[in-house]
Amino acid sequence: MLDLFPLWISLRIATLATVVTFFLGIAAAHGMQHYQGRWRSLLDSLLLAPMVLPPTVLGFLLLLLLGKQGPLGFWFSGAGINVVFTWYAAVITATVVAFPLMYKTTRGAFEQIDDSLQQAARTLGATEGMVFLRITLPLALPGLFAGVTLAFARALGEFGATLMLAGNIPGRTQTLPMAIYFAVEGGDFHEAALWSAVVLSLSLGGIILVNGLTHRRFCRRPRRAQRWTDGDPGDLSRSLPLGPGVEGGTPYTDCSPHLRLEVDICKQLPGFTLAVKFVADDQPLGILGASGVGKSLILRCIAGIETPDTGRIVLNGRVLFDSERGINLASCDRRVGILFQNYALFPHLTVAQNVVFGLYRRRHLSPARLEAAVRQQLRAIHLEPLAQRYPHELSGGQQQRVALARALASQPEVLLLDEPFSALDTHLRNLIERQLILRLQSYPGITLLVTHNLEEAYRMCHGLLMIDNGIVIANGLKHHIFEQPHTVNVARLTGCKNFSAAVPCGPNQVEALHWHCQLQTLEPLPSELTQIGIRAHQISFPTHSPSPSSPNTFPCWLAATSETPHRMTLYLKLHCPPTYAQDYHLQAEVFKEKWAALKDQPQPWTVYLDPLRLLLLEDPAPLS
Structure with a gap:
């Protein structure tokens, strides 16, 4: 009768190793993605080393580390714990050999995520933990599924390192690869073939299952648009300022009555130094200049996405950045909304869920009030019937309107528009530009528009800040600058x-x-x-x-x-x-x-x- 212990031992060890590897791989990948220190290359090489080392070498190193005379083994022995030649040793070796696959795959998935999505979430008030849980992890799920599959298959098939550290003890540490090896050594090719088929089925079956789940999760058919049922959400005008064009709300009641943004920053860039100083108020200010002169970087410094080398940024009396005093508020605390060139809509969230994310600072509200607030925001941009669609199901103009509604829902004190029409064709650009102008007329905050289109800046803005090679060459009313430019x-x-x-x-x-x-x-x-x-x-x-x-x-x-x-x-x-x-x-x-x-x-x-x-x-x- 066939002994099934190798199967149960292998499944138990591979499962435990995969669970441990899952959390360790995510933590290591997230940490290495944000670590830019001098030891980055060395640390990355050490984390990937088990993937390229021969299993016997890896097993020998683990034996030196965990054996009775090893640094960890000596400590374990003092505590009455023996690791070598136990099934715990098999879990450790399986974890070590599977970890690089999970780490490498997860890190690749994290790096594939558009940085603007995470930056947008931070400017909407989300903390780093919330950004990771709500944006980074969901978008990396295909990579995580692939990492889990590869890690499980690798842990299931580990042989050399396990043999050296855990041995081949029937009923305790004898895994499927060991059972196959010793069956072949003993001449029982029938048993070896049977166990090989089991390993092959488990590995391929896991890959097929994960691929199927990934396809269903991320390639599903678009859901039919739905409308929320009408109800009595209560009086939102006092509890939730809804923004411009929203019925039943007093827009932005908590914005400062004295609108003033003071920017005086300097940042060294390849080829030139960005050094700008200006003041903005309730009249829209256009930042005009050729591509690559530092216009977008100014907005990113204001939003806290980039950090100036020196200088000071003050918004309505609040110091956002001051190099001398060591002040640098996080993006989530600046109350700055930004509309990115690519709109940075979260692809895994519906239109309604994207706007809900803009209400993150009001997350204490009841679900009914949040739902009513989102419905009113979408009604203001005429997209309420598309509430349950995903960003890829919208046109460019619709995506821009959703991104604007999401940014305004966060009640920013300053709204930063970074080339908002660059991805639109001429007809749609004119249409959306007019809608944006009408919407901003009731926005009681500070608006900065970055563009290289002078006609666009002239139509939308009251004042102009002109940048050339990182410095301000003109700052004032648009009529004065156009009629009397003074310099070439x-x-x-x-x-x-x-x-x-x-x-x-x-x-x-x-x-x-x-x-x-x-x-x-x-x-x-x-x-x-x-x-x-x-x-x-x-x-x-x-x-x-x-x-x-x-x-x-x-x-x-x-x-x-x-x-x-x-x-x-x-x-x-x-x-x-x-x-x-x-x-x-x-x-x-x-x-x-x-x-x-x-x-x-x-x-x-x-x-x-x-x-x-x-x-x-x-x-x-x-x-x-």
């Missing part, structure tokens, strides 16, 4: 395309060296005048034939054209015909109706540079 960099960022080196020729006269002409100005020339500019759409073509001596009027020839749906860009050369397409002085933009009337006129045409439209520019200089 600011003029370029506000859309000016025509520049020429300039030399004063009189009180109100300047020579444009690159355009080979003299221009009259209405404003006095600045003392540090170096450049003169004019915007492409402000160049005009007089319908009458002015006198050759008329100021700022010159003959021009067309060198090339560029077409957009509604406008034409004309590349013009002054004074003489061009010799090739790139031989031009000015870019002019005209509507197609004007182009239709202009294109058939004989050249040279007449171009007029209005003195009122000329930009008198100085060398760029950073603001203090």
